[in-house]
Amino acid sequence: xxxxxxxxxxxxxxxxxxxxxxxxADDALDDPVLEARxxxxxxxxxxxxxxxxxxxxxxxxxxxDLRRIVRERxxxxxxxxxxxxxxxxxxxxxxxxxxRVKPTNxxxxxxxxxxxxxxxxxxxxxVRRRRGPAAExxxxxxxxxxxxxxxxxxxxxxx
Amino acid sequence: xxxxxxxxxxxxxxxQSAAPRRRLIFILAPAAFAVLAAVxxxxxxxxxxxxxxSALIDKSIPEFDLPPIPGWDKGLSxxxxxxxxxxxxxxxxxxxxxxxxxxxxxxxxxxxxxLPVWGLNYKDQPADxxxxxxxxxxxxxxxxxxxxxxxGIDWGVYGVPxxxxxxxxGRIVYKHIGVLTRIDWDEKIMxxxxxxxN
Numbered sequence: 387x388x389x390x391x392x393x394x395x396x397x398x399x400x401x402x403x404x405x406x407x408x409x410x411a412d413d414a415l416d417d418p419v420l421e422a423r424x425x426x427x428x429x430x431x432x433x434x435x436x437x438x439x440x441x442x443x444x445x446x447x448x449x450x451d452l453r454r455i456v457r458e459r460x461x462x463x464x465x466x467x468x469x470x471x472x473x474x475x476x477x478x479x480x481x482x483x484x485x486r487v488k489p490t491n492x493x494x495x496x497x498x499x500x501x502x503x504x505x506x507x508x509x510x511x512x513v514r515r516r517r518g519p520a521a522e523x524x525x526x527x528x529x530x531x532x533x534x535x536x537x538x539x540x541x542x543x544x545x
Numbered sequence: 546x547x548x549x550x551x552x553x554x555x556x557x558x559x560x561q562s563a564a565p566r567r568r569l570i571f572i573l574a575p576a577a578f579a580v581l582a583a584v585x586x587x588x589x590x591x592x593x594x595x596x597x598x599s600a601l602i603d604k605s606i607p608e609f610d611l612p613p614i615p616g617w618d619k620g621l622s623x624x625x626x627x628x629x630x631x632x633x634x635x636x637x638x639x640x641x642x643x644x645x646x647x648x649x650x651x652x653x654x655x656x657x658x659x660l661p662v663w664g665l666n667y668k669d670q671p672a673d674x675x676x677x678x679x680x681x682x683x684x685x686x687x688x689x690x691x692x693x694x695x696x697g698i699d700w701g702v703y704g705v706p707x708x709x710x711x712x713x714x715g716r717i718v719y720k721h722i723g724v725l726t727r728i729d730w731d732e733k734i735m736x737x738x739x740x741x742x743n
Contacts, residue, residue: 434597434703447668448703451694476701478600512570 412450415457424460427469428453432483440483599701599720606634606715607699611689614671614678621663621689627715629686631741632661633734634709635725636697638669639677641705643724648681650725655684660738664688667697667705710734712741 415421428442433449441449441456452473459469473481485491528536601607610622619625626632635651637644655662664685666674671690678688691697700709701720710719719737721729 437595448694448698451698455698474600476600476698477703478598478701480597 412453412457415461417461420460421457423466424453424457427456427460427466430470430483431456431473432481434477434481596722597703599717601701601709601717602720604717606709606711606717607696609689609696609699611665611691611696614666614674614688614690616675617688619687621665621687623715625687626661626663626711629661629663629711630713631738632663632686632711633738634663634665634700634711635685636665636667636700636702636705636707636709638667638705639673640669644706645681647706647725648684650727650730651684652682654730655686661686665697665700665702666690667702668692668694708734710737710741 415424425442429440431441431452433439433441433444433446433452435446435448436444439449441452443449455473456469459472464472470482470486479485479491485494487495606623606626608623610624611620613620626634633654637648651662662685664687666688668691671692674688674690678685689696694702700707704722706724708721708725709717710721712718718741719734721734725734
């Protein structure tokens with residue numbers, strides 16, 4: 387019984403210690419809904435110092451400051467877009483890990499689809515052209531001379 | 546191709562007329578790929594990815610009002626900068642090694658007395674900054690102590706040193722990231738300042 391209780395306690399502590407319950411040096415927001423939103427936003431923002439990382443991943447001091455600012459904006463009632471605007475006004479689109487759909491980013495967003503369509507179209511035309519003429523035009527009928535020659539050939543066959 | 550096809554007698558191999566066209570594709574496709582690869586390689590290998598273009602170029606300076614560091618009587622506010630005409634804003638900290646490298650150049654610029662050199666003391670203990678300036682000299686017209694780094698974030702600062710060029714209307718015209726060298730100053734920033742002043 388005691389052992390079971392111990393195992394249960396250890397399990398509970400392990401669960402509490404994982405994932406969303408992770409203890410961080412940041413001051414979390416009291417409201418769990420807002421905190422969850424802030425944490426989601428942290429994953430979407432790039433740390434300007436250690437550029438491959440989201441601010442949620444980074445130990446850089448600036449990343450910590452930015453996490454705090456995101457929490458402040460969220461607590462102040464900003465929408466997700468307003469938070470993104472706030473930071474991209476200061477650090478540019480560079481800070482957004484998910485580029486926005488806007489004219490300067492159209493090539494980025496739609497370029498691959500365009501290349502795909504052009505590629506498939508090109509392939510389709512290529513295949514059609516290779517196959518097309520052979521399939522569509524029936525073999526030219528034999529001329530009278532050719533027919534006679536063919537007949538004479540099969541007739542002359544010694545076997 | 547269709548024209549050629551019309552001329553060729555019926556029954557002739559269609560491949561004959563299509564051949565030059567198809568050969569062209571075999572040349573064009575790798576050529577297009579090579580061009581694309583060259584552009585991507587160029588982007589990948591040149592320029593420095595650690596220098597992020599500033600989002601504040603051509604925008605007004607952010608509003609702020611910072612206290613002085615101990616021993617200095619004036620802090621720094623956005624109003625000070627707007628009233629100062631064409632100027633530069635230098636973001637520095639005593640903990641920043643490269644700041645020490647560019648410091649003599651800032652002393653030279655201050656000695657020339659051609660424009661205000663505003664100092665933004667970024668995330669620095671005010672006492673450390675005071676000691677640093679006491680030791681090396683103070684090139685700044687006025688210094689604001691941004692202990693929390695909040696004003697720095699409004700300026701889009703992500704590393705020190707950074708230097709901004711401000712026009713007479715209080716707009717950010719240029720941002721230099723990293724150590725400011727004599728060459729940067731003579732070849733890029735000074736011509737820009739001369740343009741702004743005329």
